Amino acid sequence: MYDKTTRAIRVTVTPTFLEDQSTPEEHYFVWAYTIVIENLGQEVVQLMTRYWKITDALGRHQEVRGEGVVGEQPVLHPGERFEYTSGAPLPTPSGIMVGSYQMETSSGEMFNVEIPAFALESPYAKTRLH
Template identity: 40%
Template sequence: MVKQITEGVSITVETFYQPNQSNPLNGEYLFAYRITIENLSTVPVKLLRRHWHIVDSNGLFREVEGEGVVGQQPIIQPGEDYQYVSACNLRTEIGKMYGTYLMENLYNKKNFTVAIPEFKLLAPFKMN
């Protein structure tokens, strides 16, 4: 599990290899990740956009950008959190992801960027 705080917003990431939805013989590895976004500030914030960098161990680099997360643009009140689960497919059993969220301070209507800490995607059988 990794955690990072940017501008009063805490991002925590947990990852899970999905063996039942992976096919290593075909170079298909699926990883789920749970993200908890906690608003440690004194103002409500809204998640507007996401921007992901995805890298696997054969050097393949992808970017994913779009509105919100899992079809939502959550508003997170001070002291509250928002959690979601998503997934990423790789062609190798090892990779990493990192990125940013574009957030809006709902009091002053200013946008700011929150870092998503780098996290590893690692199939358990590669840990030995």
């Protein structure tokens, strides 16, 4: 589990290798990751956009940008949390993901919340990243 807090918004990530969806002989490895976003602050915030930088074991990068997460732009009041699960395939048996969410306060202020870097590791990786 990985977590990071930015401006009273805590992001916790738990990645899981999906053996049943991966085909190592075809260089296809799949992970699910569950993310919990918690509003530990005093202001209402809404998740507007996401940004991911995904790096495979060979150092190749892919960037992903988009609105919301899993089709939603959740609003979090103080003390609330939002949890979702998504996935990432890679052509290598390990990699790293890191990113950020752009949040907006009820007064219209925008700010970025960091998503902690987390390792995507499989039993097929020769070296463990974490």
